[in-house]
Amino acid sequence: MRTGTGHPLPPPSAGLRLRQVLAVARLELPRVLLSRHALSVTLLALLAVLPWFLALLFGSAKGPGRSMVEFAGFVETVVVRFFLFIACLLAFGGLVRRELEQRTLHYAFLTPIRRELYMAGKYLASLVAVTLVFSASTLAALALAYLSGDLGAGLDYLLAGPGPGQAAGFLLVVTLATATYGAVFFALGLLVRRPVSAGLLLFVLEWLRPLLPVTLKRLTVSWYVKSFLPLGTQTAPVVGIAASPPATWVSCLVLAGVLAASAAAVVFAVRRLEPPCPGT
Amino acid sequence: MTGSSGARPVIVLDGVSRFYGDVLGISDVTLEIGPGITGLVGPNGSGKTTLMNLVTGLIRPSDGSVRVLGHPPDDPELLMRRLGYCAQVDAFPPGLTGIGFVMRYLLAAGLGRSRARDLALRAISRVGLAEACGRRVAGYSKGMRQRIKLAQAIAHDPDVLILDEPLNGLDPLARAEILGLFRDLAAENRTLLISSHILHEVDIVSDAVVLMNDGFVVAEGAVRDMREELTTHPLQVLVRCSRAPRLAARLLELEDVVEVRIHPDRAGFVVASRDADALHLALERIVVDDGVEIETILPADEDIQAIYNYLVSGSGEAG
Incomplete structure (x- = not known):
């Protein structure tokens, strides 16, 4: 019998595991970006820019300061809770299901890589893809918001004022929302047969959030993501129950907890997953 | 194993x-x-x-x-x-x-x-x-x-x-x-x-x-060991030789031989026996005694298909 020495594959180590996750992410990224769902994600991201493009065209001159408060509300309400939510459901919810349907998942499970690391690579690829697309659209919308009023004041705000800091804050919100929604939908996609149905329930919860009591607001992701907005949104909603968002450190802990719980669910599910094969 | x-x-x-x-x-x-x-x-x-x-x-x-x-x-x-x-x-x-x-x-x-x-x-x-x-x-x-x-x-x-x-x-x-x-x-x-x-x-x-x-x-x-374990099912051997009908008739006299099928060209036959060792010994003896020229002696059912058929049909019993 062969002794197993001199194998071309390196022995397991922390460094190898990191390389494996990054390798899977690199392999998956082009597939994610060129997939059918990528078109839907891109379309959703473009739709998030459309209102600001129309505002620029039809000139609602409000000045950058006021526009930014509106923009923060727009990012929280429309971008995060609507477009990004749906994009994440599409991009992450079917990540494993698609491979199961293509009957190709067994190839990955027969590779000398822990199943959870393979899943981490897939998640990372989708996280990068969705974050890139929505970061670009958010930055484009932000630029249009700056420029929708007085062009000179907008440029000052953008170049010499608080613009860059606010842009970084909005990108942080987009990244955190993508990471958290993505992790939740990735886990749902492994745990339930129809993640879209479960996702729709969460969607309703996210959208009813302004009307919900604080206890139920705490069950939504956007409630915590809101803490990271660089500008406060309108404090008194037209309808609903007003409440201050949680402290940033609380949001950090809760979002980290959601990510950890989702990761644990993925590990649990993927270790028990049996890919479809003939004869089974 | x-x-x-x-x-x-x-x-x-x-x-x-x-x-x-x-x-x-x-x-x-x-x-x-x-x-x-x-x-x-x-x-x-x-x-x-x-x-x-x-x-x-x-x-x-x-x-x-x-x-x-x-x-x-x-x-x-x-x-x-x-x-x-x-x-x-x-x-x-x-x-x-x-x-x-x-x-x-x-x-x-x-x-x-x-x-x-x-x-x-x-x-x-x-x-x-x-x-x-x-x-x-x-x-x-x-x-x-x-x-x-x-x-x-x-x-x-x-x-x-x-x-x-x-x-x-x-x-x-x-x-x-x-x-x-x-x-x-x-x-x-x-x-x-x-x-x-x-x-x-x-x-x-x-x-x-x-x-x-x-x-x-x-x-x-x-495969061979498995075939030998199937003691209750006759072993089949293909024999190509001169004077095949004569040799076939002599083999039929043996106690463990259950069947002999002469090939249409009368230059060979398939013999089925419950005792492989006895069959081979008898073959050697008769060939010497009767001056038969043997062209080939081959196991006719030592392939997996034959064994498999015996086993799944229940006609054979593994030792």
Whole structure:
């Protein structure tokens, strides 16, 4: 019998595991970006820019300061809770299901890589893809918001004022929302047969959030993501129950907890997953 | 233990059962498979693929335990470095070329691009697909897809190869080539478990066979040993000789000979006897006594198909 020495594959180590996750992410990224769902994600991201493009065209001159408060509300309400939510459901919810349907998942499970690391690579690829697309659209919308009023004041705000800091804050919100929604939908996609149905329930919860009591607001992701907005949104909603968002450190802990719980669910599910094969 | 005798078992199944709901996949299989080529034989639905999926960790046993090279199959990080599986599933990730497909999983395992490319090309060359490796797998014929799956299974130089119906879709020439490759791989001291429902294919390359039916292991071991265990079923021997009717008549006088069928050309016959040793001794004696010229004496039913038919029909009893 062969002794197993001199194998071309390196022995397991922390460094190898990191390389494996990054390798899977690199392999998956082009597939994610060129997939059918990528078109839907891109379309959703473009739709998030459309209102600001129309505002620029039809000139609602409000000045950058006021526009930014509106923009923060727009990012929280429309971008995060609507477009990004749906994009994440599409991009992450079917990540494993698609491979199961293509009957190709067994190839990955027969590779000398822990199943959870393979899943981490897939998640990372989708996280990068969705974050890139929505970061670009958010930055484009932000630029249009700056420029929708007085062009000179907008440029000052953008170049010499608080613009860059606010842009970084909005990108942080987009990244955190993508990471958290993505992790939740990735886990749902492994745990339930129809993640879209479960996702729709969460969607309703996210959208009813302004009307919900604080206890139920705490069950939504956007409630915590809101803490990271660089500008406060309108404090008194037209309808609903007003409440201050949680402290940033609380949001950090809760979002980290959601990510950890989702990761644990993925590990649990993927270790028990049996890919479809003939004869089974 | 099946496989080369004396060697430590590579694949060990201990009381393994697998159910799909109420449906039986395999039942209480205890098996040890050693180095060399072991054929896994049985009709569709007999449990061959279930057994292979259990060995490779794609599915988990409902009961019992599986170990391959001492590792449990649910530890891919350790086991899959040394195990390759060519599954029966004829599906591929979309958009990949042949070499891209093989490289994909070497890269995912953590190899650098150039090393992965070298290994992929080497494996693709071994299966005779070098010229087509730049083409998309979607455009491959069934036989080419079978070969590229085989290349993917051997690319990381595994010690243990599990091959589920690897000859499906191959033309006769390609079958001969791939069987030659299996022999070469076994000669490199690897363990090969090859399933097929075309019995003679496995018969001609296997050191040992495992016969399955309805989720049970019906018999295991070397083909010849297995045949000798079937003591209640007559052994059939083909004899080509001069004066065949005369020799056939003499053999019919023996107590254990149950049947003699003369060939139409009257230059040979098939004799069925319950006692192989007695038959051979009698043949020698009669040939000398009667001056018969023997052209050939061959076992007529020592192939797996015959053994399998005896076992699954219940007409034979393994000793």
